[in-house]
Each structure stands twice: as structure tokens, then as C-alpha cells.
Amino acid sequence: MSIVENIAExxxxxxxxxxxxxxxxxDIELMAVTKTVAPDRIREAYEHGIRLFGENRVQEFEAxxxxxxxxxxxxxxxIGHLQSNKAVKAxxxxxxxESIDSLRLAQKLNTAASQQGKTVPxxxxxxxxxxQAKSGVQPxxxxxxxxxxxxxxxxxxxFQGLMTVPPYGEDPxxxxxxxxxxxELATEIQKRQLPNVEMKTLSMGMSHDFEVAIEEGTTRIRxxxxxxxxxxxxxxxx
Numbered sequence: 001m002s003i004v005e006n007i008a009e010x011x012x013x014x015x016x017x018x019x020x021x022x023x024x025x026x027d028i029e030l031m032a033v034t035k036t037v038a039p040d041r042i043r044e045a046y047e048h049g050i051r052l053f054g055e056n057r058v059q060e061f062e063a064x065x066x067x068x069x070x071x072x073x074x075x076x077x078x079i080g081h082l083q084s085n086k087a088v089k090a091x092x093x094x095x096x097x098e099s100i101d102s103l104r105l106a107q108k109l110n111t112a113a114s115q116q117g118k119t120v121p122x123x124x125x126x127x128x129x130x131x132q133a134k135s136g137v138q139p140x141x142x143x144x145x146x147x148x149x150x151x152x153x154x155x156x157x158x159f160q161g162l163m164t165v166p167p168y169g170e171d172p173x174x175x176x177x178x179x180x181x182x183x184e185l186a187t188e189i190q191k192r193q194l195p196n197v198e199m200k201t202l203s204m205g206m207s208h209d210f211e212v213a214i215e216e217g218t219t220r221i222r223x224x225x226x227x228x229x230x231x232x233x234x235x236x237x238x
Contacts, residue, residue, distance in 0.1 A: 029221070031054045031222045032224070035080070043068065061094075084108040087109045088115075106150065124163070126144070136164065139185050148189065148192075151197045165204075166209075176212050204218045207223050
């Protein structure tokens with residue numbers, strides 16, 4: 001199927017999942033994950049209504065920027081693991097960072113954003129399955145608590161919610177309990193009414209399990225394969 005056909009089918013599935021769970025599909029953002037995707041295919045998705053894009057690597061996206069500079073209302077989010085030494089470049093290139101996984105990284109981003117005179121929306125990445133091979137802070141951990149407590153002292157970051165990649169399973173239902181725990185965690189944090197911390201965005205759900213994520217309350221799904229087809233590298237935040 002073509003990209004336009006994939007997008008049409010995807011929107012239909014989003015709508016069906018939203019209705020099934022009593023939600024409005026307009027409350028669910030669709031992000032196209034463009035890791036390894038060439039600029040011409042990104043442009044094709046843009047031409048068919050996609051405005052939010054996620055990239056996993058700073059250098060890969062930097063190499064695409066010249067070819068995509070005229071997509072003026074597109075938003076580009078960093079969703080992959082970000083090394084603190086790339087904080088300056090990330091704040092230059094991206095509209096938001098969805099993969100905050102340490103206080104040190106948050107501090108580096110805040111300094112870089114301050115120097116550039118901007119405020120960067122960020123999400124805290126939660127390693128909801130406790131997998132050693134994945135980045136993210138553990139739920140109910142001191143690392144998460146440090147980030148939440150530090151938020152008022154990081155005025156050039158706007159903490160807007162949480163992001164996660166649950167353990168992969170062939171059956172999408174295997175993700176349900178992880179998504180549910182993420183929703184509960186976001187609710188717990190929101191109730192604390194911490195300065196500079198909102199929980200309006202819950203970024204979870206990928207090509208193989210986004211319908212379950214919608215049923216469990218996601219507000220942003222990150223879709224790569226279901227839009228662009230199979231890629232050589234899979235399951236890295238998409």
C-alpha cells in the first residue's frame with residue numbers, strides 16, 4: 001500500500017479504537033516516526049496531512065533538514081535516547097524532546113535552551129518494563145522523583161507528560177497492563193500539582209499496539225511501520 005493509503009487506513013483504525021473506548025479521535029495525536037525514512041517519503045506524508053514527526057537520532061535528522069526546511073508548519077520531536085553532549089544541537093533542531101531520562105540531561109537541555117532564548121517542551125521517558133537494554137527512568141524511582149522536584153529550577157524546559165516503550169510482544173494485549181500503569185502514573189503525578197509539571201501528554205503506542213494504547217488513554221501514538229512500511233531497524237520508540 002502507498003503512504004497515502006496507509007495514512008487513511010491508520011486514521012480509520014484510530015477512529016474505531018477511539019469510539020470503542022468512548023474517546024474522541026481528535027484528542028489523539030498521530031506522530032509519524034521517520035527513522036531511516038528518506039526526505040521525499042517524509043514530504044509525501046506531510047502532503048497527506050501529517051504535521052508531527054519523530055526522529056531517533058540527532059545526526060540523522062540534521063542530515064535531512066535542508067531537504068525539509070520548507071515544511072514550515074511541521075513539528076519535529078526527538079524521541080530516541082539523547083546523549084547530554086548533543087543537548088545544544090537537539091535544542092537547535094527539534095521543537096520538543098520526548099526522551100528525558102536523567103536529571104543531568106534535563107539540566108544540559110535547560111542550559112542550551114536558555115542560551116538560545118527558548119523554552120523546550122519535554123516528556124519524561126519511563127522504562128515501564130524495567131528492561132536493562134532500554135533507556136528511561138523507572139516508575140516510582142528516585143531518578144523520576146529527582147526530575148519532578150527539579151522541574152521548577154529548569155524554567156527553559158516545559159515538562160508536559162510521559163513517554164514509554166513497553167516490552168515488545170507479538171500480541172498487542174501484552175502491552176495493556178504497561179499502558180494502564182503509565183496512565184495511572186501520569187494521574188498520580190498530576191494530582192501532586194508540581195510547579196512546571198503537567199501531564200497533558202501521554203506518548204505511548206506504536207504500529208503494532210496503538211489501538212490498545214488508545215483504549216488505555218494515550219494522547220499521542222508514534223507510528224513508523226504502519227505509515228512507511230517495514231524498515232531495516234525496528235522497534236526503537238516507533
